[in-house]
Amino acid sequence: IDTPTDLIQTGRTLFPAATYDACKLTAMVSISSPDTPEELEEVDDNARAPVYLVAVVDKSGSMSGDKIKSLKETLEFIIKEMSKRDRLAIVEYDTNVYTTLPLTTMDEAGKNAANAVVKRLRTGSSTNLSGGLKTGLSLIPSDIDTKTVVSTLLMTDGHANVGTKTASGIIEEMRALQQGGVGRCTVNTFGFGKDHNATMLKDISDAAEGMYYFIENADSIATSFADCLGGLLSVSAQGIELTIEACGDNQIGRIHTPKSISEIVAGKQYRIALGDMQEGENRDIPFEVSVSACSSAEKFPLAKISLSYFNMKTEAMGECTEEICIARVAELSDEHKEANTEVNKHCNRILAADAAESAVSLANTGNIEEARSCLEKAAAEIKESVSAGDDLCQGLLQQLETSKSGLASRSTYQQAGQYQMNAFSKCMKMQRCAASAAPESWIAFPSRHQTTSE
Incomplete structure (x- = not known):
């Protein structure tokens, strides 16, 4: 066909x-x-582009317990889904940085080597996020052609506390590498739990054309990784x-x-x-x-x-x-x-994403009431628009209301609001679903890539 x-x-x-x-x-x-018709979804791996992935894994002490167990299971799932046309590298970081798997072809021998690395993964000490990212980017060959999909998956559950610690500093280092021909790829970021720097991870993904995934609990790790990997396999x-x-x-x-x-x-x-x-x-x-x-x-x-x-x-x-x-x-x-509802609803999408982004900036400086007002103004404008009844706009209004709830107090924002708002604005601006971040965004951007490792 x-x-x-x-x-x-x-x-x-x-x-x-x-x-x-x-x-x-x-x-x-x-x-x-x-889109590929459903009857043709099960195709030979040769029908898609080869994928090169670098997994940059946080193995700091706070990743112990269920987090590291679920992360290992998810890496095993990624290895299973990759084919002999694909290549994978694994970089682990705590205070120090270790390349435990160089970029390796995912044939049977490569998968065995990768799974052995995952089984040996143990938690350590602090969080040298910048060192891990730079090492991961440096593993990507500079001569990859346009026929190959390349991405780095950056994972953390905390704040960068070793090496470069600010988003602007990390982005500057990343851009310097990429301008020099090193690590030219998308960077997808994954924030585990409610103690990571959501704005930093979103900003890094913004600078490298990737997505930011907020992973609220161990159960959602596999879902988010499967969503990301499924997308990369269908570029x-x-x-x-x-x-x-x-x-x-x-x-x-x-x-x-x-x-x-x-x-x-x-x-x-x-x-x-x-x-x-x-x-x-x-x-x-x-x-x-x-x-x-x-x-x-x-x-x-x-x-x-x-x-x-x-x-x-x-x-x-x-x-x-x-x-x-x-x-x-x-x-x-x-x-x-009479306004065109298709154009109007995407103007509303931009309006809501900008409002959420502005609210994050205001809340990060302690202006909680002003942040709430920013969201309320956007919601009121969407409600009065010609496309207010559209599924996308209804999803926007639900997410703006959730965002407003996340600004009930400074502590509520720190514990929940910042993660939801960063993920929401990212999804809306990129028009790409981040599965576990905002269920309503699935309505806006239906995806066939939301498979799980079950």
Whole structure:
């Protein structure tokens, strides 16, 4: 059975028309990756891209007991799921850093070696997170081609207390390595329990195009790792770049994405590095346009959108281009004033994610009431919007309410709120599910990758 593999790009506007006068409008680019039909999900490993993983494992003293037991079981699950086309490395860190498994092919001999390393895993002393991450990144070959999916899985249950201890310092070290051609990959972070630095882990994952997973208890470790691994095994496109170019005298304003934006021509042309997409995923990027005045036009071009990417299935570059247009009229009719619910709901998604992120920043400096007010304002705006009844928006409102509950007091925020809000904002901005972090996000971003190790 032939199945589509090309990414699909669509342009929309919040409103279908504008008057002849100069004005500001919201447009949106939507990109979708086709899903594999369920009857074809059980395919030969050769049908997917090879995966290189580096597991950077916290073995500090606080990981003892159920945490280390569940972690070992999960590493065994990862080893089992990998094929002879894949490679795995394991780095363990406490006060010191140990490469206990160099990057190894996961054939039968490699899996035996990896499982032996996991069985020997024992807890130790402090938390040299920066040392572990740098060592893990250094294990990734610099000559990996675009046909391979590469990721580092960084795990901790505490705060960095040996080596570089701040998020900004760790990110600076990571970027220096990557700019030098070392460790160019996504970094997915996993925070175990309620004593880790959630903001640090989210910031590290932000800087390396990965996800942040909040693992509340030992039972959810396997679920989160399975979700992450399932996604990596289903990457359909890499090196995705979107170019937005204003038509005529129009000007491009703010582009709502957490991804890296390069300004080609100020106000006119921008390139966004979107990283990778997994099967069945969508990326929706709202952006603002300052529209020039005109005399009349049934089809007035706002912006040209161009997409390029490496198709992991066909092992070839793909590209597509189209114009986003609106009608220009002397006077707006009632129909012209009806907002597009698809665009509106993703504006709400950005609004909620920004509010949660702002609330975290406020709460981290002790401004709990101001943080709550920030969430309440966003929720009120979503409730009044045209897409308020949409499943995504209902999920946003539920999560904003949960976030508000996590700000009942400073202690509540420290014990629970910070983890939920960081995970929530991350999921919404990335449009990627982090299974155990926020059940409501599964409604927003349905994923076939939520398998477990059972």
